[in-house]
Amino acid sequence: MKQKDFKFLKELVETPSPSGFEQPAQRLIKTQLQGVANDLKTDVMGNLIARLDGLGEKKIMLAGHCDEIGFMVQYVDEQGFIYFGAIGGVDPHLSPGQRIKIHTAQGDVSGVVGKKAIHLIEPKDRDTVIKLKQQFIDIGCASREEVEALVQIGDPVTFAVGVQSLQNNRATSRAFDDKMGAFIITEVMKRVKLSGEIASDLYTVSTVQEEIGLRGAVTSSYDVNPDVGIVVEVTHATDYPDVEPSAIGRVELGKGPVLARGANINPMLFKLLVDTAAAEKIPVQIIGLPRAAGNDTNVMQLSRGGVATALLGIPLRYMHTPVETLSLSDLDQAISLLVAVVQRINAGTSFIPE
Known part of the structure; x- marks a missing residue:
């Protein structure tokens, strides 16, 4: 190409x-x-x-x-954590621990999908998929008011990754x-x-x-x-x-x-x-x-x-x-x-x- x-x-x-x-x-x-x-x-x-x-x-x-595919901001709790829904067919296995971007009217806001450390998960629960409705985004804010100054309900979200070249004329994204x-x-x-x-x-x-x-x-x-x-x-x-x-x-x-x-x-x-x-x-x-x-x-x-x-x-x-x-x-x-x-x-x- x-x-x-x-x-x-x-x-x-x-x-x-x-x-x-x-x-x-x-x-x-x-x-x-x-x-x-x-x-x-x-x-x-x-x-x-x-x-x-x-x-x-x-x-x-x-x-x-x-x-x-992506996500949509649906709810912000009092501690400033953002709950979201899926746009299209998103596998809930994949989102925990991922970096994301929230696309707002003022520009992109970076965040992560939070994930409890494996040390804190009971062994019997370690293979259980976390339901999407239980997953949350952390953008570093400490309150709902802080988040709402940056992000609106309904803002779209995507994984924060782009195109990378691989071997043999292949690419990933x-x-x-x-x-x-x-x-x-x-x-x-x-x-x-x-x-x-x-x-x-x-x-x-x-x-x-x-x-x-x-x-x-x-x-x-x-x-x-x-x-x-x-x-x-x-x-x-x-x-x-x-x-x-x-x-x-x-x-x-x-x-x-x-x-x-x-x-x-x-x-x-x-x-x-x-x-x-x-x-x-x-x-x-x-x-x-x-x-x-x-x-x-x-x-x-x-x-x-x-x-x-x-x-x-x-x-x-x-x-x-x-x-x-x-x-x-x-x-x-x-x-x-x-x-x-x-x-x-x-x-x-x-x-x-x-």
């Missing part, structure tokens, strides 16, 4: 955007697409919809959600799910713009509130009304200990993006993706999806009279943790594949199953 692209990815992933609080990330994406897209708009939900005009033969929508998807579709629009005229109009949508119910994809898919929709998401890697490949499929970091097959996926669009990957010599991995996807693909397919949808996944280890890990080469391959597919779709491309 080029240094400037990695810099954008890093900045996007590290910009806080829990579900319902996505605008800092959306503003960053918007700066990347100004001068590229023919039109940029933010809808009432907070989705950022960019349009690149082609010849208008079809409408293609690429979607990646920019919201991340919180929130690769799914800001790397928003990154990919943004890069695709840039490269399609540079490639010259295309037959179809291209829409890239950085969707919101996926982690709490696919909400932004519902409204943006209805608004755009695409003929073709491809969702870029993370998918579970199965190449690390204690994960059973037989339950998901063989999914490995660095072996290329993942294409899903199943009822949620239009078979003609799936074939176009596979054929394009072969023609462009782009490695891909394939998994079976025997049920509706638990991501934006689900609702996009059912928008209005139906949309020809596909799901392109990036293998990810340790999903919904502060140490999500992926291969940067898989992102590069996904961008190349999507650019090539967008260039191939025209008025004569049929997505009616045969």
Whole structure:
């Protein structure tokens, strides 16, 4: 990955955007697409919809959600400890002992999720998960009044970690799910713009509130009304200990993006993706999806009279943790594949199953 692209990815992933609080990330994406897209708009939900005009033969929508899991301030006790709830699917195993940031109107406030020392825990209780409602944040204040001068009820919270490079072109961070998807579709629009005229109009949508119910994809898919929709998401890697490949499929970091097959996926669009990957010599991995996807693909397919949808996944280890890990080469391959597919779709491309 080029240094400037990695810099954008890093900045996007590290910009806080829990579900319902996505605008800092959306503003960053918007700066990347100004001068590229023919039109940029933010809808009432907070989705950022960019349009690149082609010849208008079809409408293609690429979607990646920019919201991340996190927490929300809900209560402050008299001693100045902050109790919180989860935004999205947070594992309560992970939060005790973590550093966090509370994102307030005045700026970030640092804190920690408190954890009783192991010396003070009864041996029989040491393997017990502390319920999220019993966990608390310590920002160093000694009273409720001190806290309330800095923090408001409803302020979002994220883990205080960012992108770090690992060996073999891999990287780790919180929130690769799914800001790397928003990154990919943004890069695709840039490269399609540079490639010259295309037959179809291209829409890239950085969707919101996926982690709490696919909400932004519902409204943006209805608004755009695409003929073709491809969702870029993370998918579970199965190449690390204690994960059973037989339950998901063989999914490995660095072996290329993942294409899903199943009822949620239009078979003609799936074939176009596979054929394009072969023609462009782009490695891909394939998994079976025997049920509706638990991501934006689900609702996009059912928008209005139906949309020809596909799901392109990036293998990810340790999903919904502060140490999500992926291969940067898989992102590069996904961008190349999507650019090539967008260039191939025209008025004569049929997505009616045969």
